[in-house]
Amino acid sequence: MELWRMALAPVYAACLLGLLVAAFAFGRKDVAGRPYRVPLLWFGALAVVSLLVLEHVQGAGAVLASETVVKALGSVLLVLAAGLALRGGWARSRANVLRGSAPVPLDEAVADLRAGHSPGWGVYHGVLDAEATLTSPGGVACVFFDAEVREVAADGRRGALLSRERAYAPVLALRGQRVRATVSFSPASLMAPVEVRRCKALPGTVPASWYQTAQPEGPGAAAPGGMSVPSTADAHPGPAAAWSPGAEPEALSWERVGTVGESCLVVGELRRGPVEGCYVLGGREGGPALVVLGPQAPVTSGTLARRAWRHFAAAGVLSMAAAVVLSRAL
Structure with a gap:
């Protein structure tokens, strides 16, 4: 078992190094939604790899029983289902208030x-x-x-x-x-x-080939403030429309x-x-x-109602999956 721990040490180090790099990368970015997802995925991948390795190591049953793994997986599914149900309830309550008040x-x-x-x-x-x-x-x-x-x-x-x-x-x-x-x-x-x-x-956000394509300025390329207002003729322009060379x-x-x-x-x-x-x-x-x-x-009331039903449906699917997983361990 000590040999396996020594073999897994570089894997843990690589995963933790990737987590550190991801944390620094997110710290340098502008405001973004839910920046914690990638670090959580790193931790989740690290945990899954560890469980899979432990399951196939000789004598791993003394360290972590398969029933414990199944129960933990079922508990995680139940927690996710509860979170989705809470978000669905949040959306539904506000949809009802908008609709009835x-x-x-x-x-x-x-x-x-x-x-x-x-x-x-x-x-x-x-x-x-x-x-x-x-x-x-x-x-x-x-x-x-x-x-x-x-x-x-x-x-x-x-x-x-x-x-x-x-x-x-x-x-x-x-x-x-x-x-x-x-x-x-x-x-x-x-x-x-x-x-x-x-x-x-x-x-830096567009391919270099964009700068090599020169098209004459269109009628919608002269709006003030760095913004162009499309005319009727170029309502659906192509990717290289409405720039001058050097713009x-x-x-x-x-x-x-x-x-x-x-x-x-x-x-x-x-x-x-x-x-x-x-x-x-x-x-x-x-x-x-x-x-x-x-x-x-x-419109917002309908959007929130549909979002609530999607969350409830996902929570139901996760609850059924958790029931199936836990039924094998109980």
Whole structure:
């Protein structure tokens, strides 16, 4: 057994070195969603390899019984199913609130709160506000954006992904006519329609052959701010359309943005802030509130309902798999 441990030492070292490199790589990147997935996959792969090796080593039964491995696998499946069920319940509860509650203006809700009546859980209406502003890849001044910069493809389809860019103002707020409430949010709780805008591809994200293709400038290549607005003639240009020789290649930004002054719905609970005269919109038990931009409440409700059913279906499949796995060990 000691010989096997010595043989596995280089494998463990290589896996841990890869985990360290991945951690440094993610630390150098811009804001990204769920950066913990790759390290978790490294740990999972390391654990699976270790279990497989131990299972085939002579005398491994004294170290780790096969029944223990099966029970551990079933427990992991149950935990994953529970997590999916929780996410499905989160999405379904907010879909039901959006579908069955009339939006309440923020000024009226704050007036009720000052009068001693708790507005409670509901849908609040106002406009989006923030002190800090950002600029999306498409050139829009906003308070948050979530964009996929892609190649220009034919027929309006999504081209190859060049880069994924996200940024959020530190503090978002819902503003009424007279009052303002800070919104507790997370990137996953921001719902906005996807819009397509032209942008300049960042150096290093496109193939070198793009720079060798020169086409005359099209009528949509002269918009200010580094953004082009396509005309009717080039509504579906090819990958090399609308650049001049020496200009940066153009791409399309499929982005969700939130701009200051945009109509906004917040699904959450209105509470008093830590300072007198301050108010906070948040979720239950200190969680994030759901932020819906524009007149998208019915569409967002349907999207959340479908997402909830997908999570419930996946949780059911994992639960059945866990039952099958555990039945062999019990």
